[in-house]
Ligand SMILES: Nc1ncnc2c1ncn2[C@@H]1O[C@H](COP(=O)(O)OP(=O)(O)O)[C@@H](O)[C@H]1O
């Protein structure tokens with residue numbers, strides 16, 4: 001077995017058995033948060049990392065996903081699993097609208113439109129009291145359940161079961177990103193990030209691809225939002241907080257934007273770190289330590305943790321494999 | 336076609352034709368309007384008047400990616416690659432129009448998408464090899480020496496499967512060896528049925544390879560025809576000698592040198608940048 005395959009296998013076993021040895025409910029809670037933030041960070045990375053477009057209103061898609069499935073289950077008794085699909089769909093639609101409006105001009109324009117959109121949606125959630133119960137939000141959001149033939153309904157109420165639900169969603173999100181990135185679509189996005197004029201000259205329709213990227217990204221954020229509210233069993237305008245967007249950006253940038261693993265590593269570190277700090281320091285010190293760590297990361301690893309580790313590992317291996325490099329390359333060159 | 340920037344006419348009533356299976360060269364002093372003309376033809380710039388027809392239909396008003404999809408592919412005077420990704424990925428990106436997989440196909444996966452990826456991958460390796468960059472395949476494009484980046488640009492353009500390739504000063508800054516390789520490559524393109532519209536200052540290259548030469552000066556066509564005819568055309572010699580008015584002295588030195596080289600048979604002419 002090659003070492004990457006071994007590593008992946010070990011990681012899979014670790015993730016699948018986590019609830020069996022992480023018995024502490026609080027630790028499991030953090031694991032679930034990590035999973036939800038990993039989906040969010042992957043979603044933002046699809047735009048920021050691969051197309052170079054910064055969405056500073058990403059919490060809007062998260063919130064739309066959360067409100068959609070919470071409202072459907074509360075007001076219309078829609079099964080949560082169906083509500084989840086609706087949440088993904090509506091968030092995708094929102095991504096389409098924002099993208100269609102702003103991605104023709106893109107850049108700063110997209111940043112501004114995405115922020116404004118998030119602001120408007122947050123206002124709606126606060127002020128449309130008949131629908132959303134305003135700033136107080138709505139408690140007792142249903143837990144998701146599935147009907148198992150012959151067994152009856154299984155409800156994801158325990159942290160253990162919810163962990164698996166989130167793990168599954170994160171795995172699907174990763175698979176989606178992986179497929180997209182290693183494809184004609186992913187390469188078109190890269191082209192736009194790297195050199196838009198040249199991209200057009202070789203036939204890439206810039207705007208169309210950016211809109212598709214925005215739709216996919218928003219759909220994933222919507223899924224995370226739905227998972228979040230059915231986990232906390234509460235939905236309130238809190239889901240639109242700008243700080244969610246900031247967290248996502250930090251996770252993507254520090255972890256390594258434009259890499260598949262970067263946002264996941266970022267989500268792990270920057271979800272666990274505040275919890276650890278909370279246990280050992282007062283609020284002011286927490287914020288200070290968080291800020292200093294973040295600045296150090298960006299300063300010393302400007303491309304992020306994952307690219308830094310990958311290139312360090314690559315250098316180490318090259319040194320180990322070819323002492324005194326021979327021009328293998330030259331002999332490979334044929335006409 | 337006509338293009339004005341502010342009050343200045345960069346192109347005034349320029350009319351010319353690039354024939355199928357020909358290498359047509361566009362020459363002229365700096366500022367003559369050659370790059371502007373490329374911008375118009377490739378859809379990056381809308382002319383104030385005139386039309387661009389390709390294979391019988393007007394392509395005026397098409398967006399750049401639509402023009403490229405019809406087989407008119409251009410390169411840029413200023414080096415232009417996808418800097419942060421590898422040479423191989425550069426070419427893979429540029430094979431965009433050679434694939435059809437949409438987002439749904441990609442998400443569903445399956446044999447069709449896999450086959451297409453395999454086909455594009457093979458083609459990318461082939462192209463990298465054709466231009467002689469196979470030994471650079473895994474290197475990040477931005478880290479390549481200047482000359483190799485210019486060669487990579489040609490590979491990128493070829494990946495988009497041009498039927499008419501527009502090259503904007505591809506030999507500028509290349510050393511002698513690289514220049515010879517480029518000439519051989521351009522000649523090979525024609526033999527494979529790719530028409531070329533070439534902007535180039537290297538007169539030896541232009542005169543040696545072209546079927547037809549069009550000379551622009553101050554946004555007007557001042558001469559066109561077979562290389563041997565254009566080379567000795569009095570207007571062309573005059574433009575290159577810089578007898579005509581109002582240019583800054585620095586470039587007229589260069590012009591004089593070029594003009595003399597041209598008159599002497601165009602052997603030693605250097606790139607004018
Ligand atoms: N974007 C632009 N804005 C204003 N003037 C321009 C622009 N592009 C080109 N020009 C002017 O148009 C003329 C032709 O330029 P160009 O097409 O680049 O010439 P060439 O490629 O033959 O050297 C020059 O006088 C140049 O200064």
Ligand SMILES: [Mg+2]
Pocket residue numbers: 369370371412
């Ligand atoms: Mg030019």
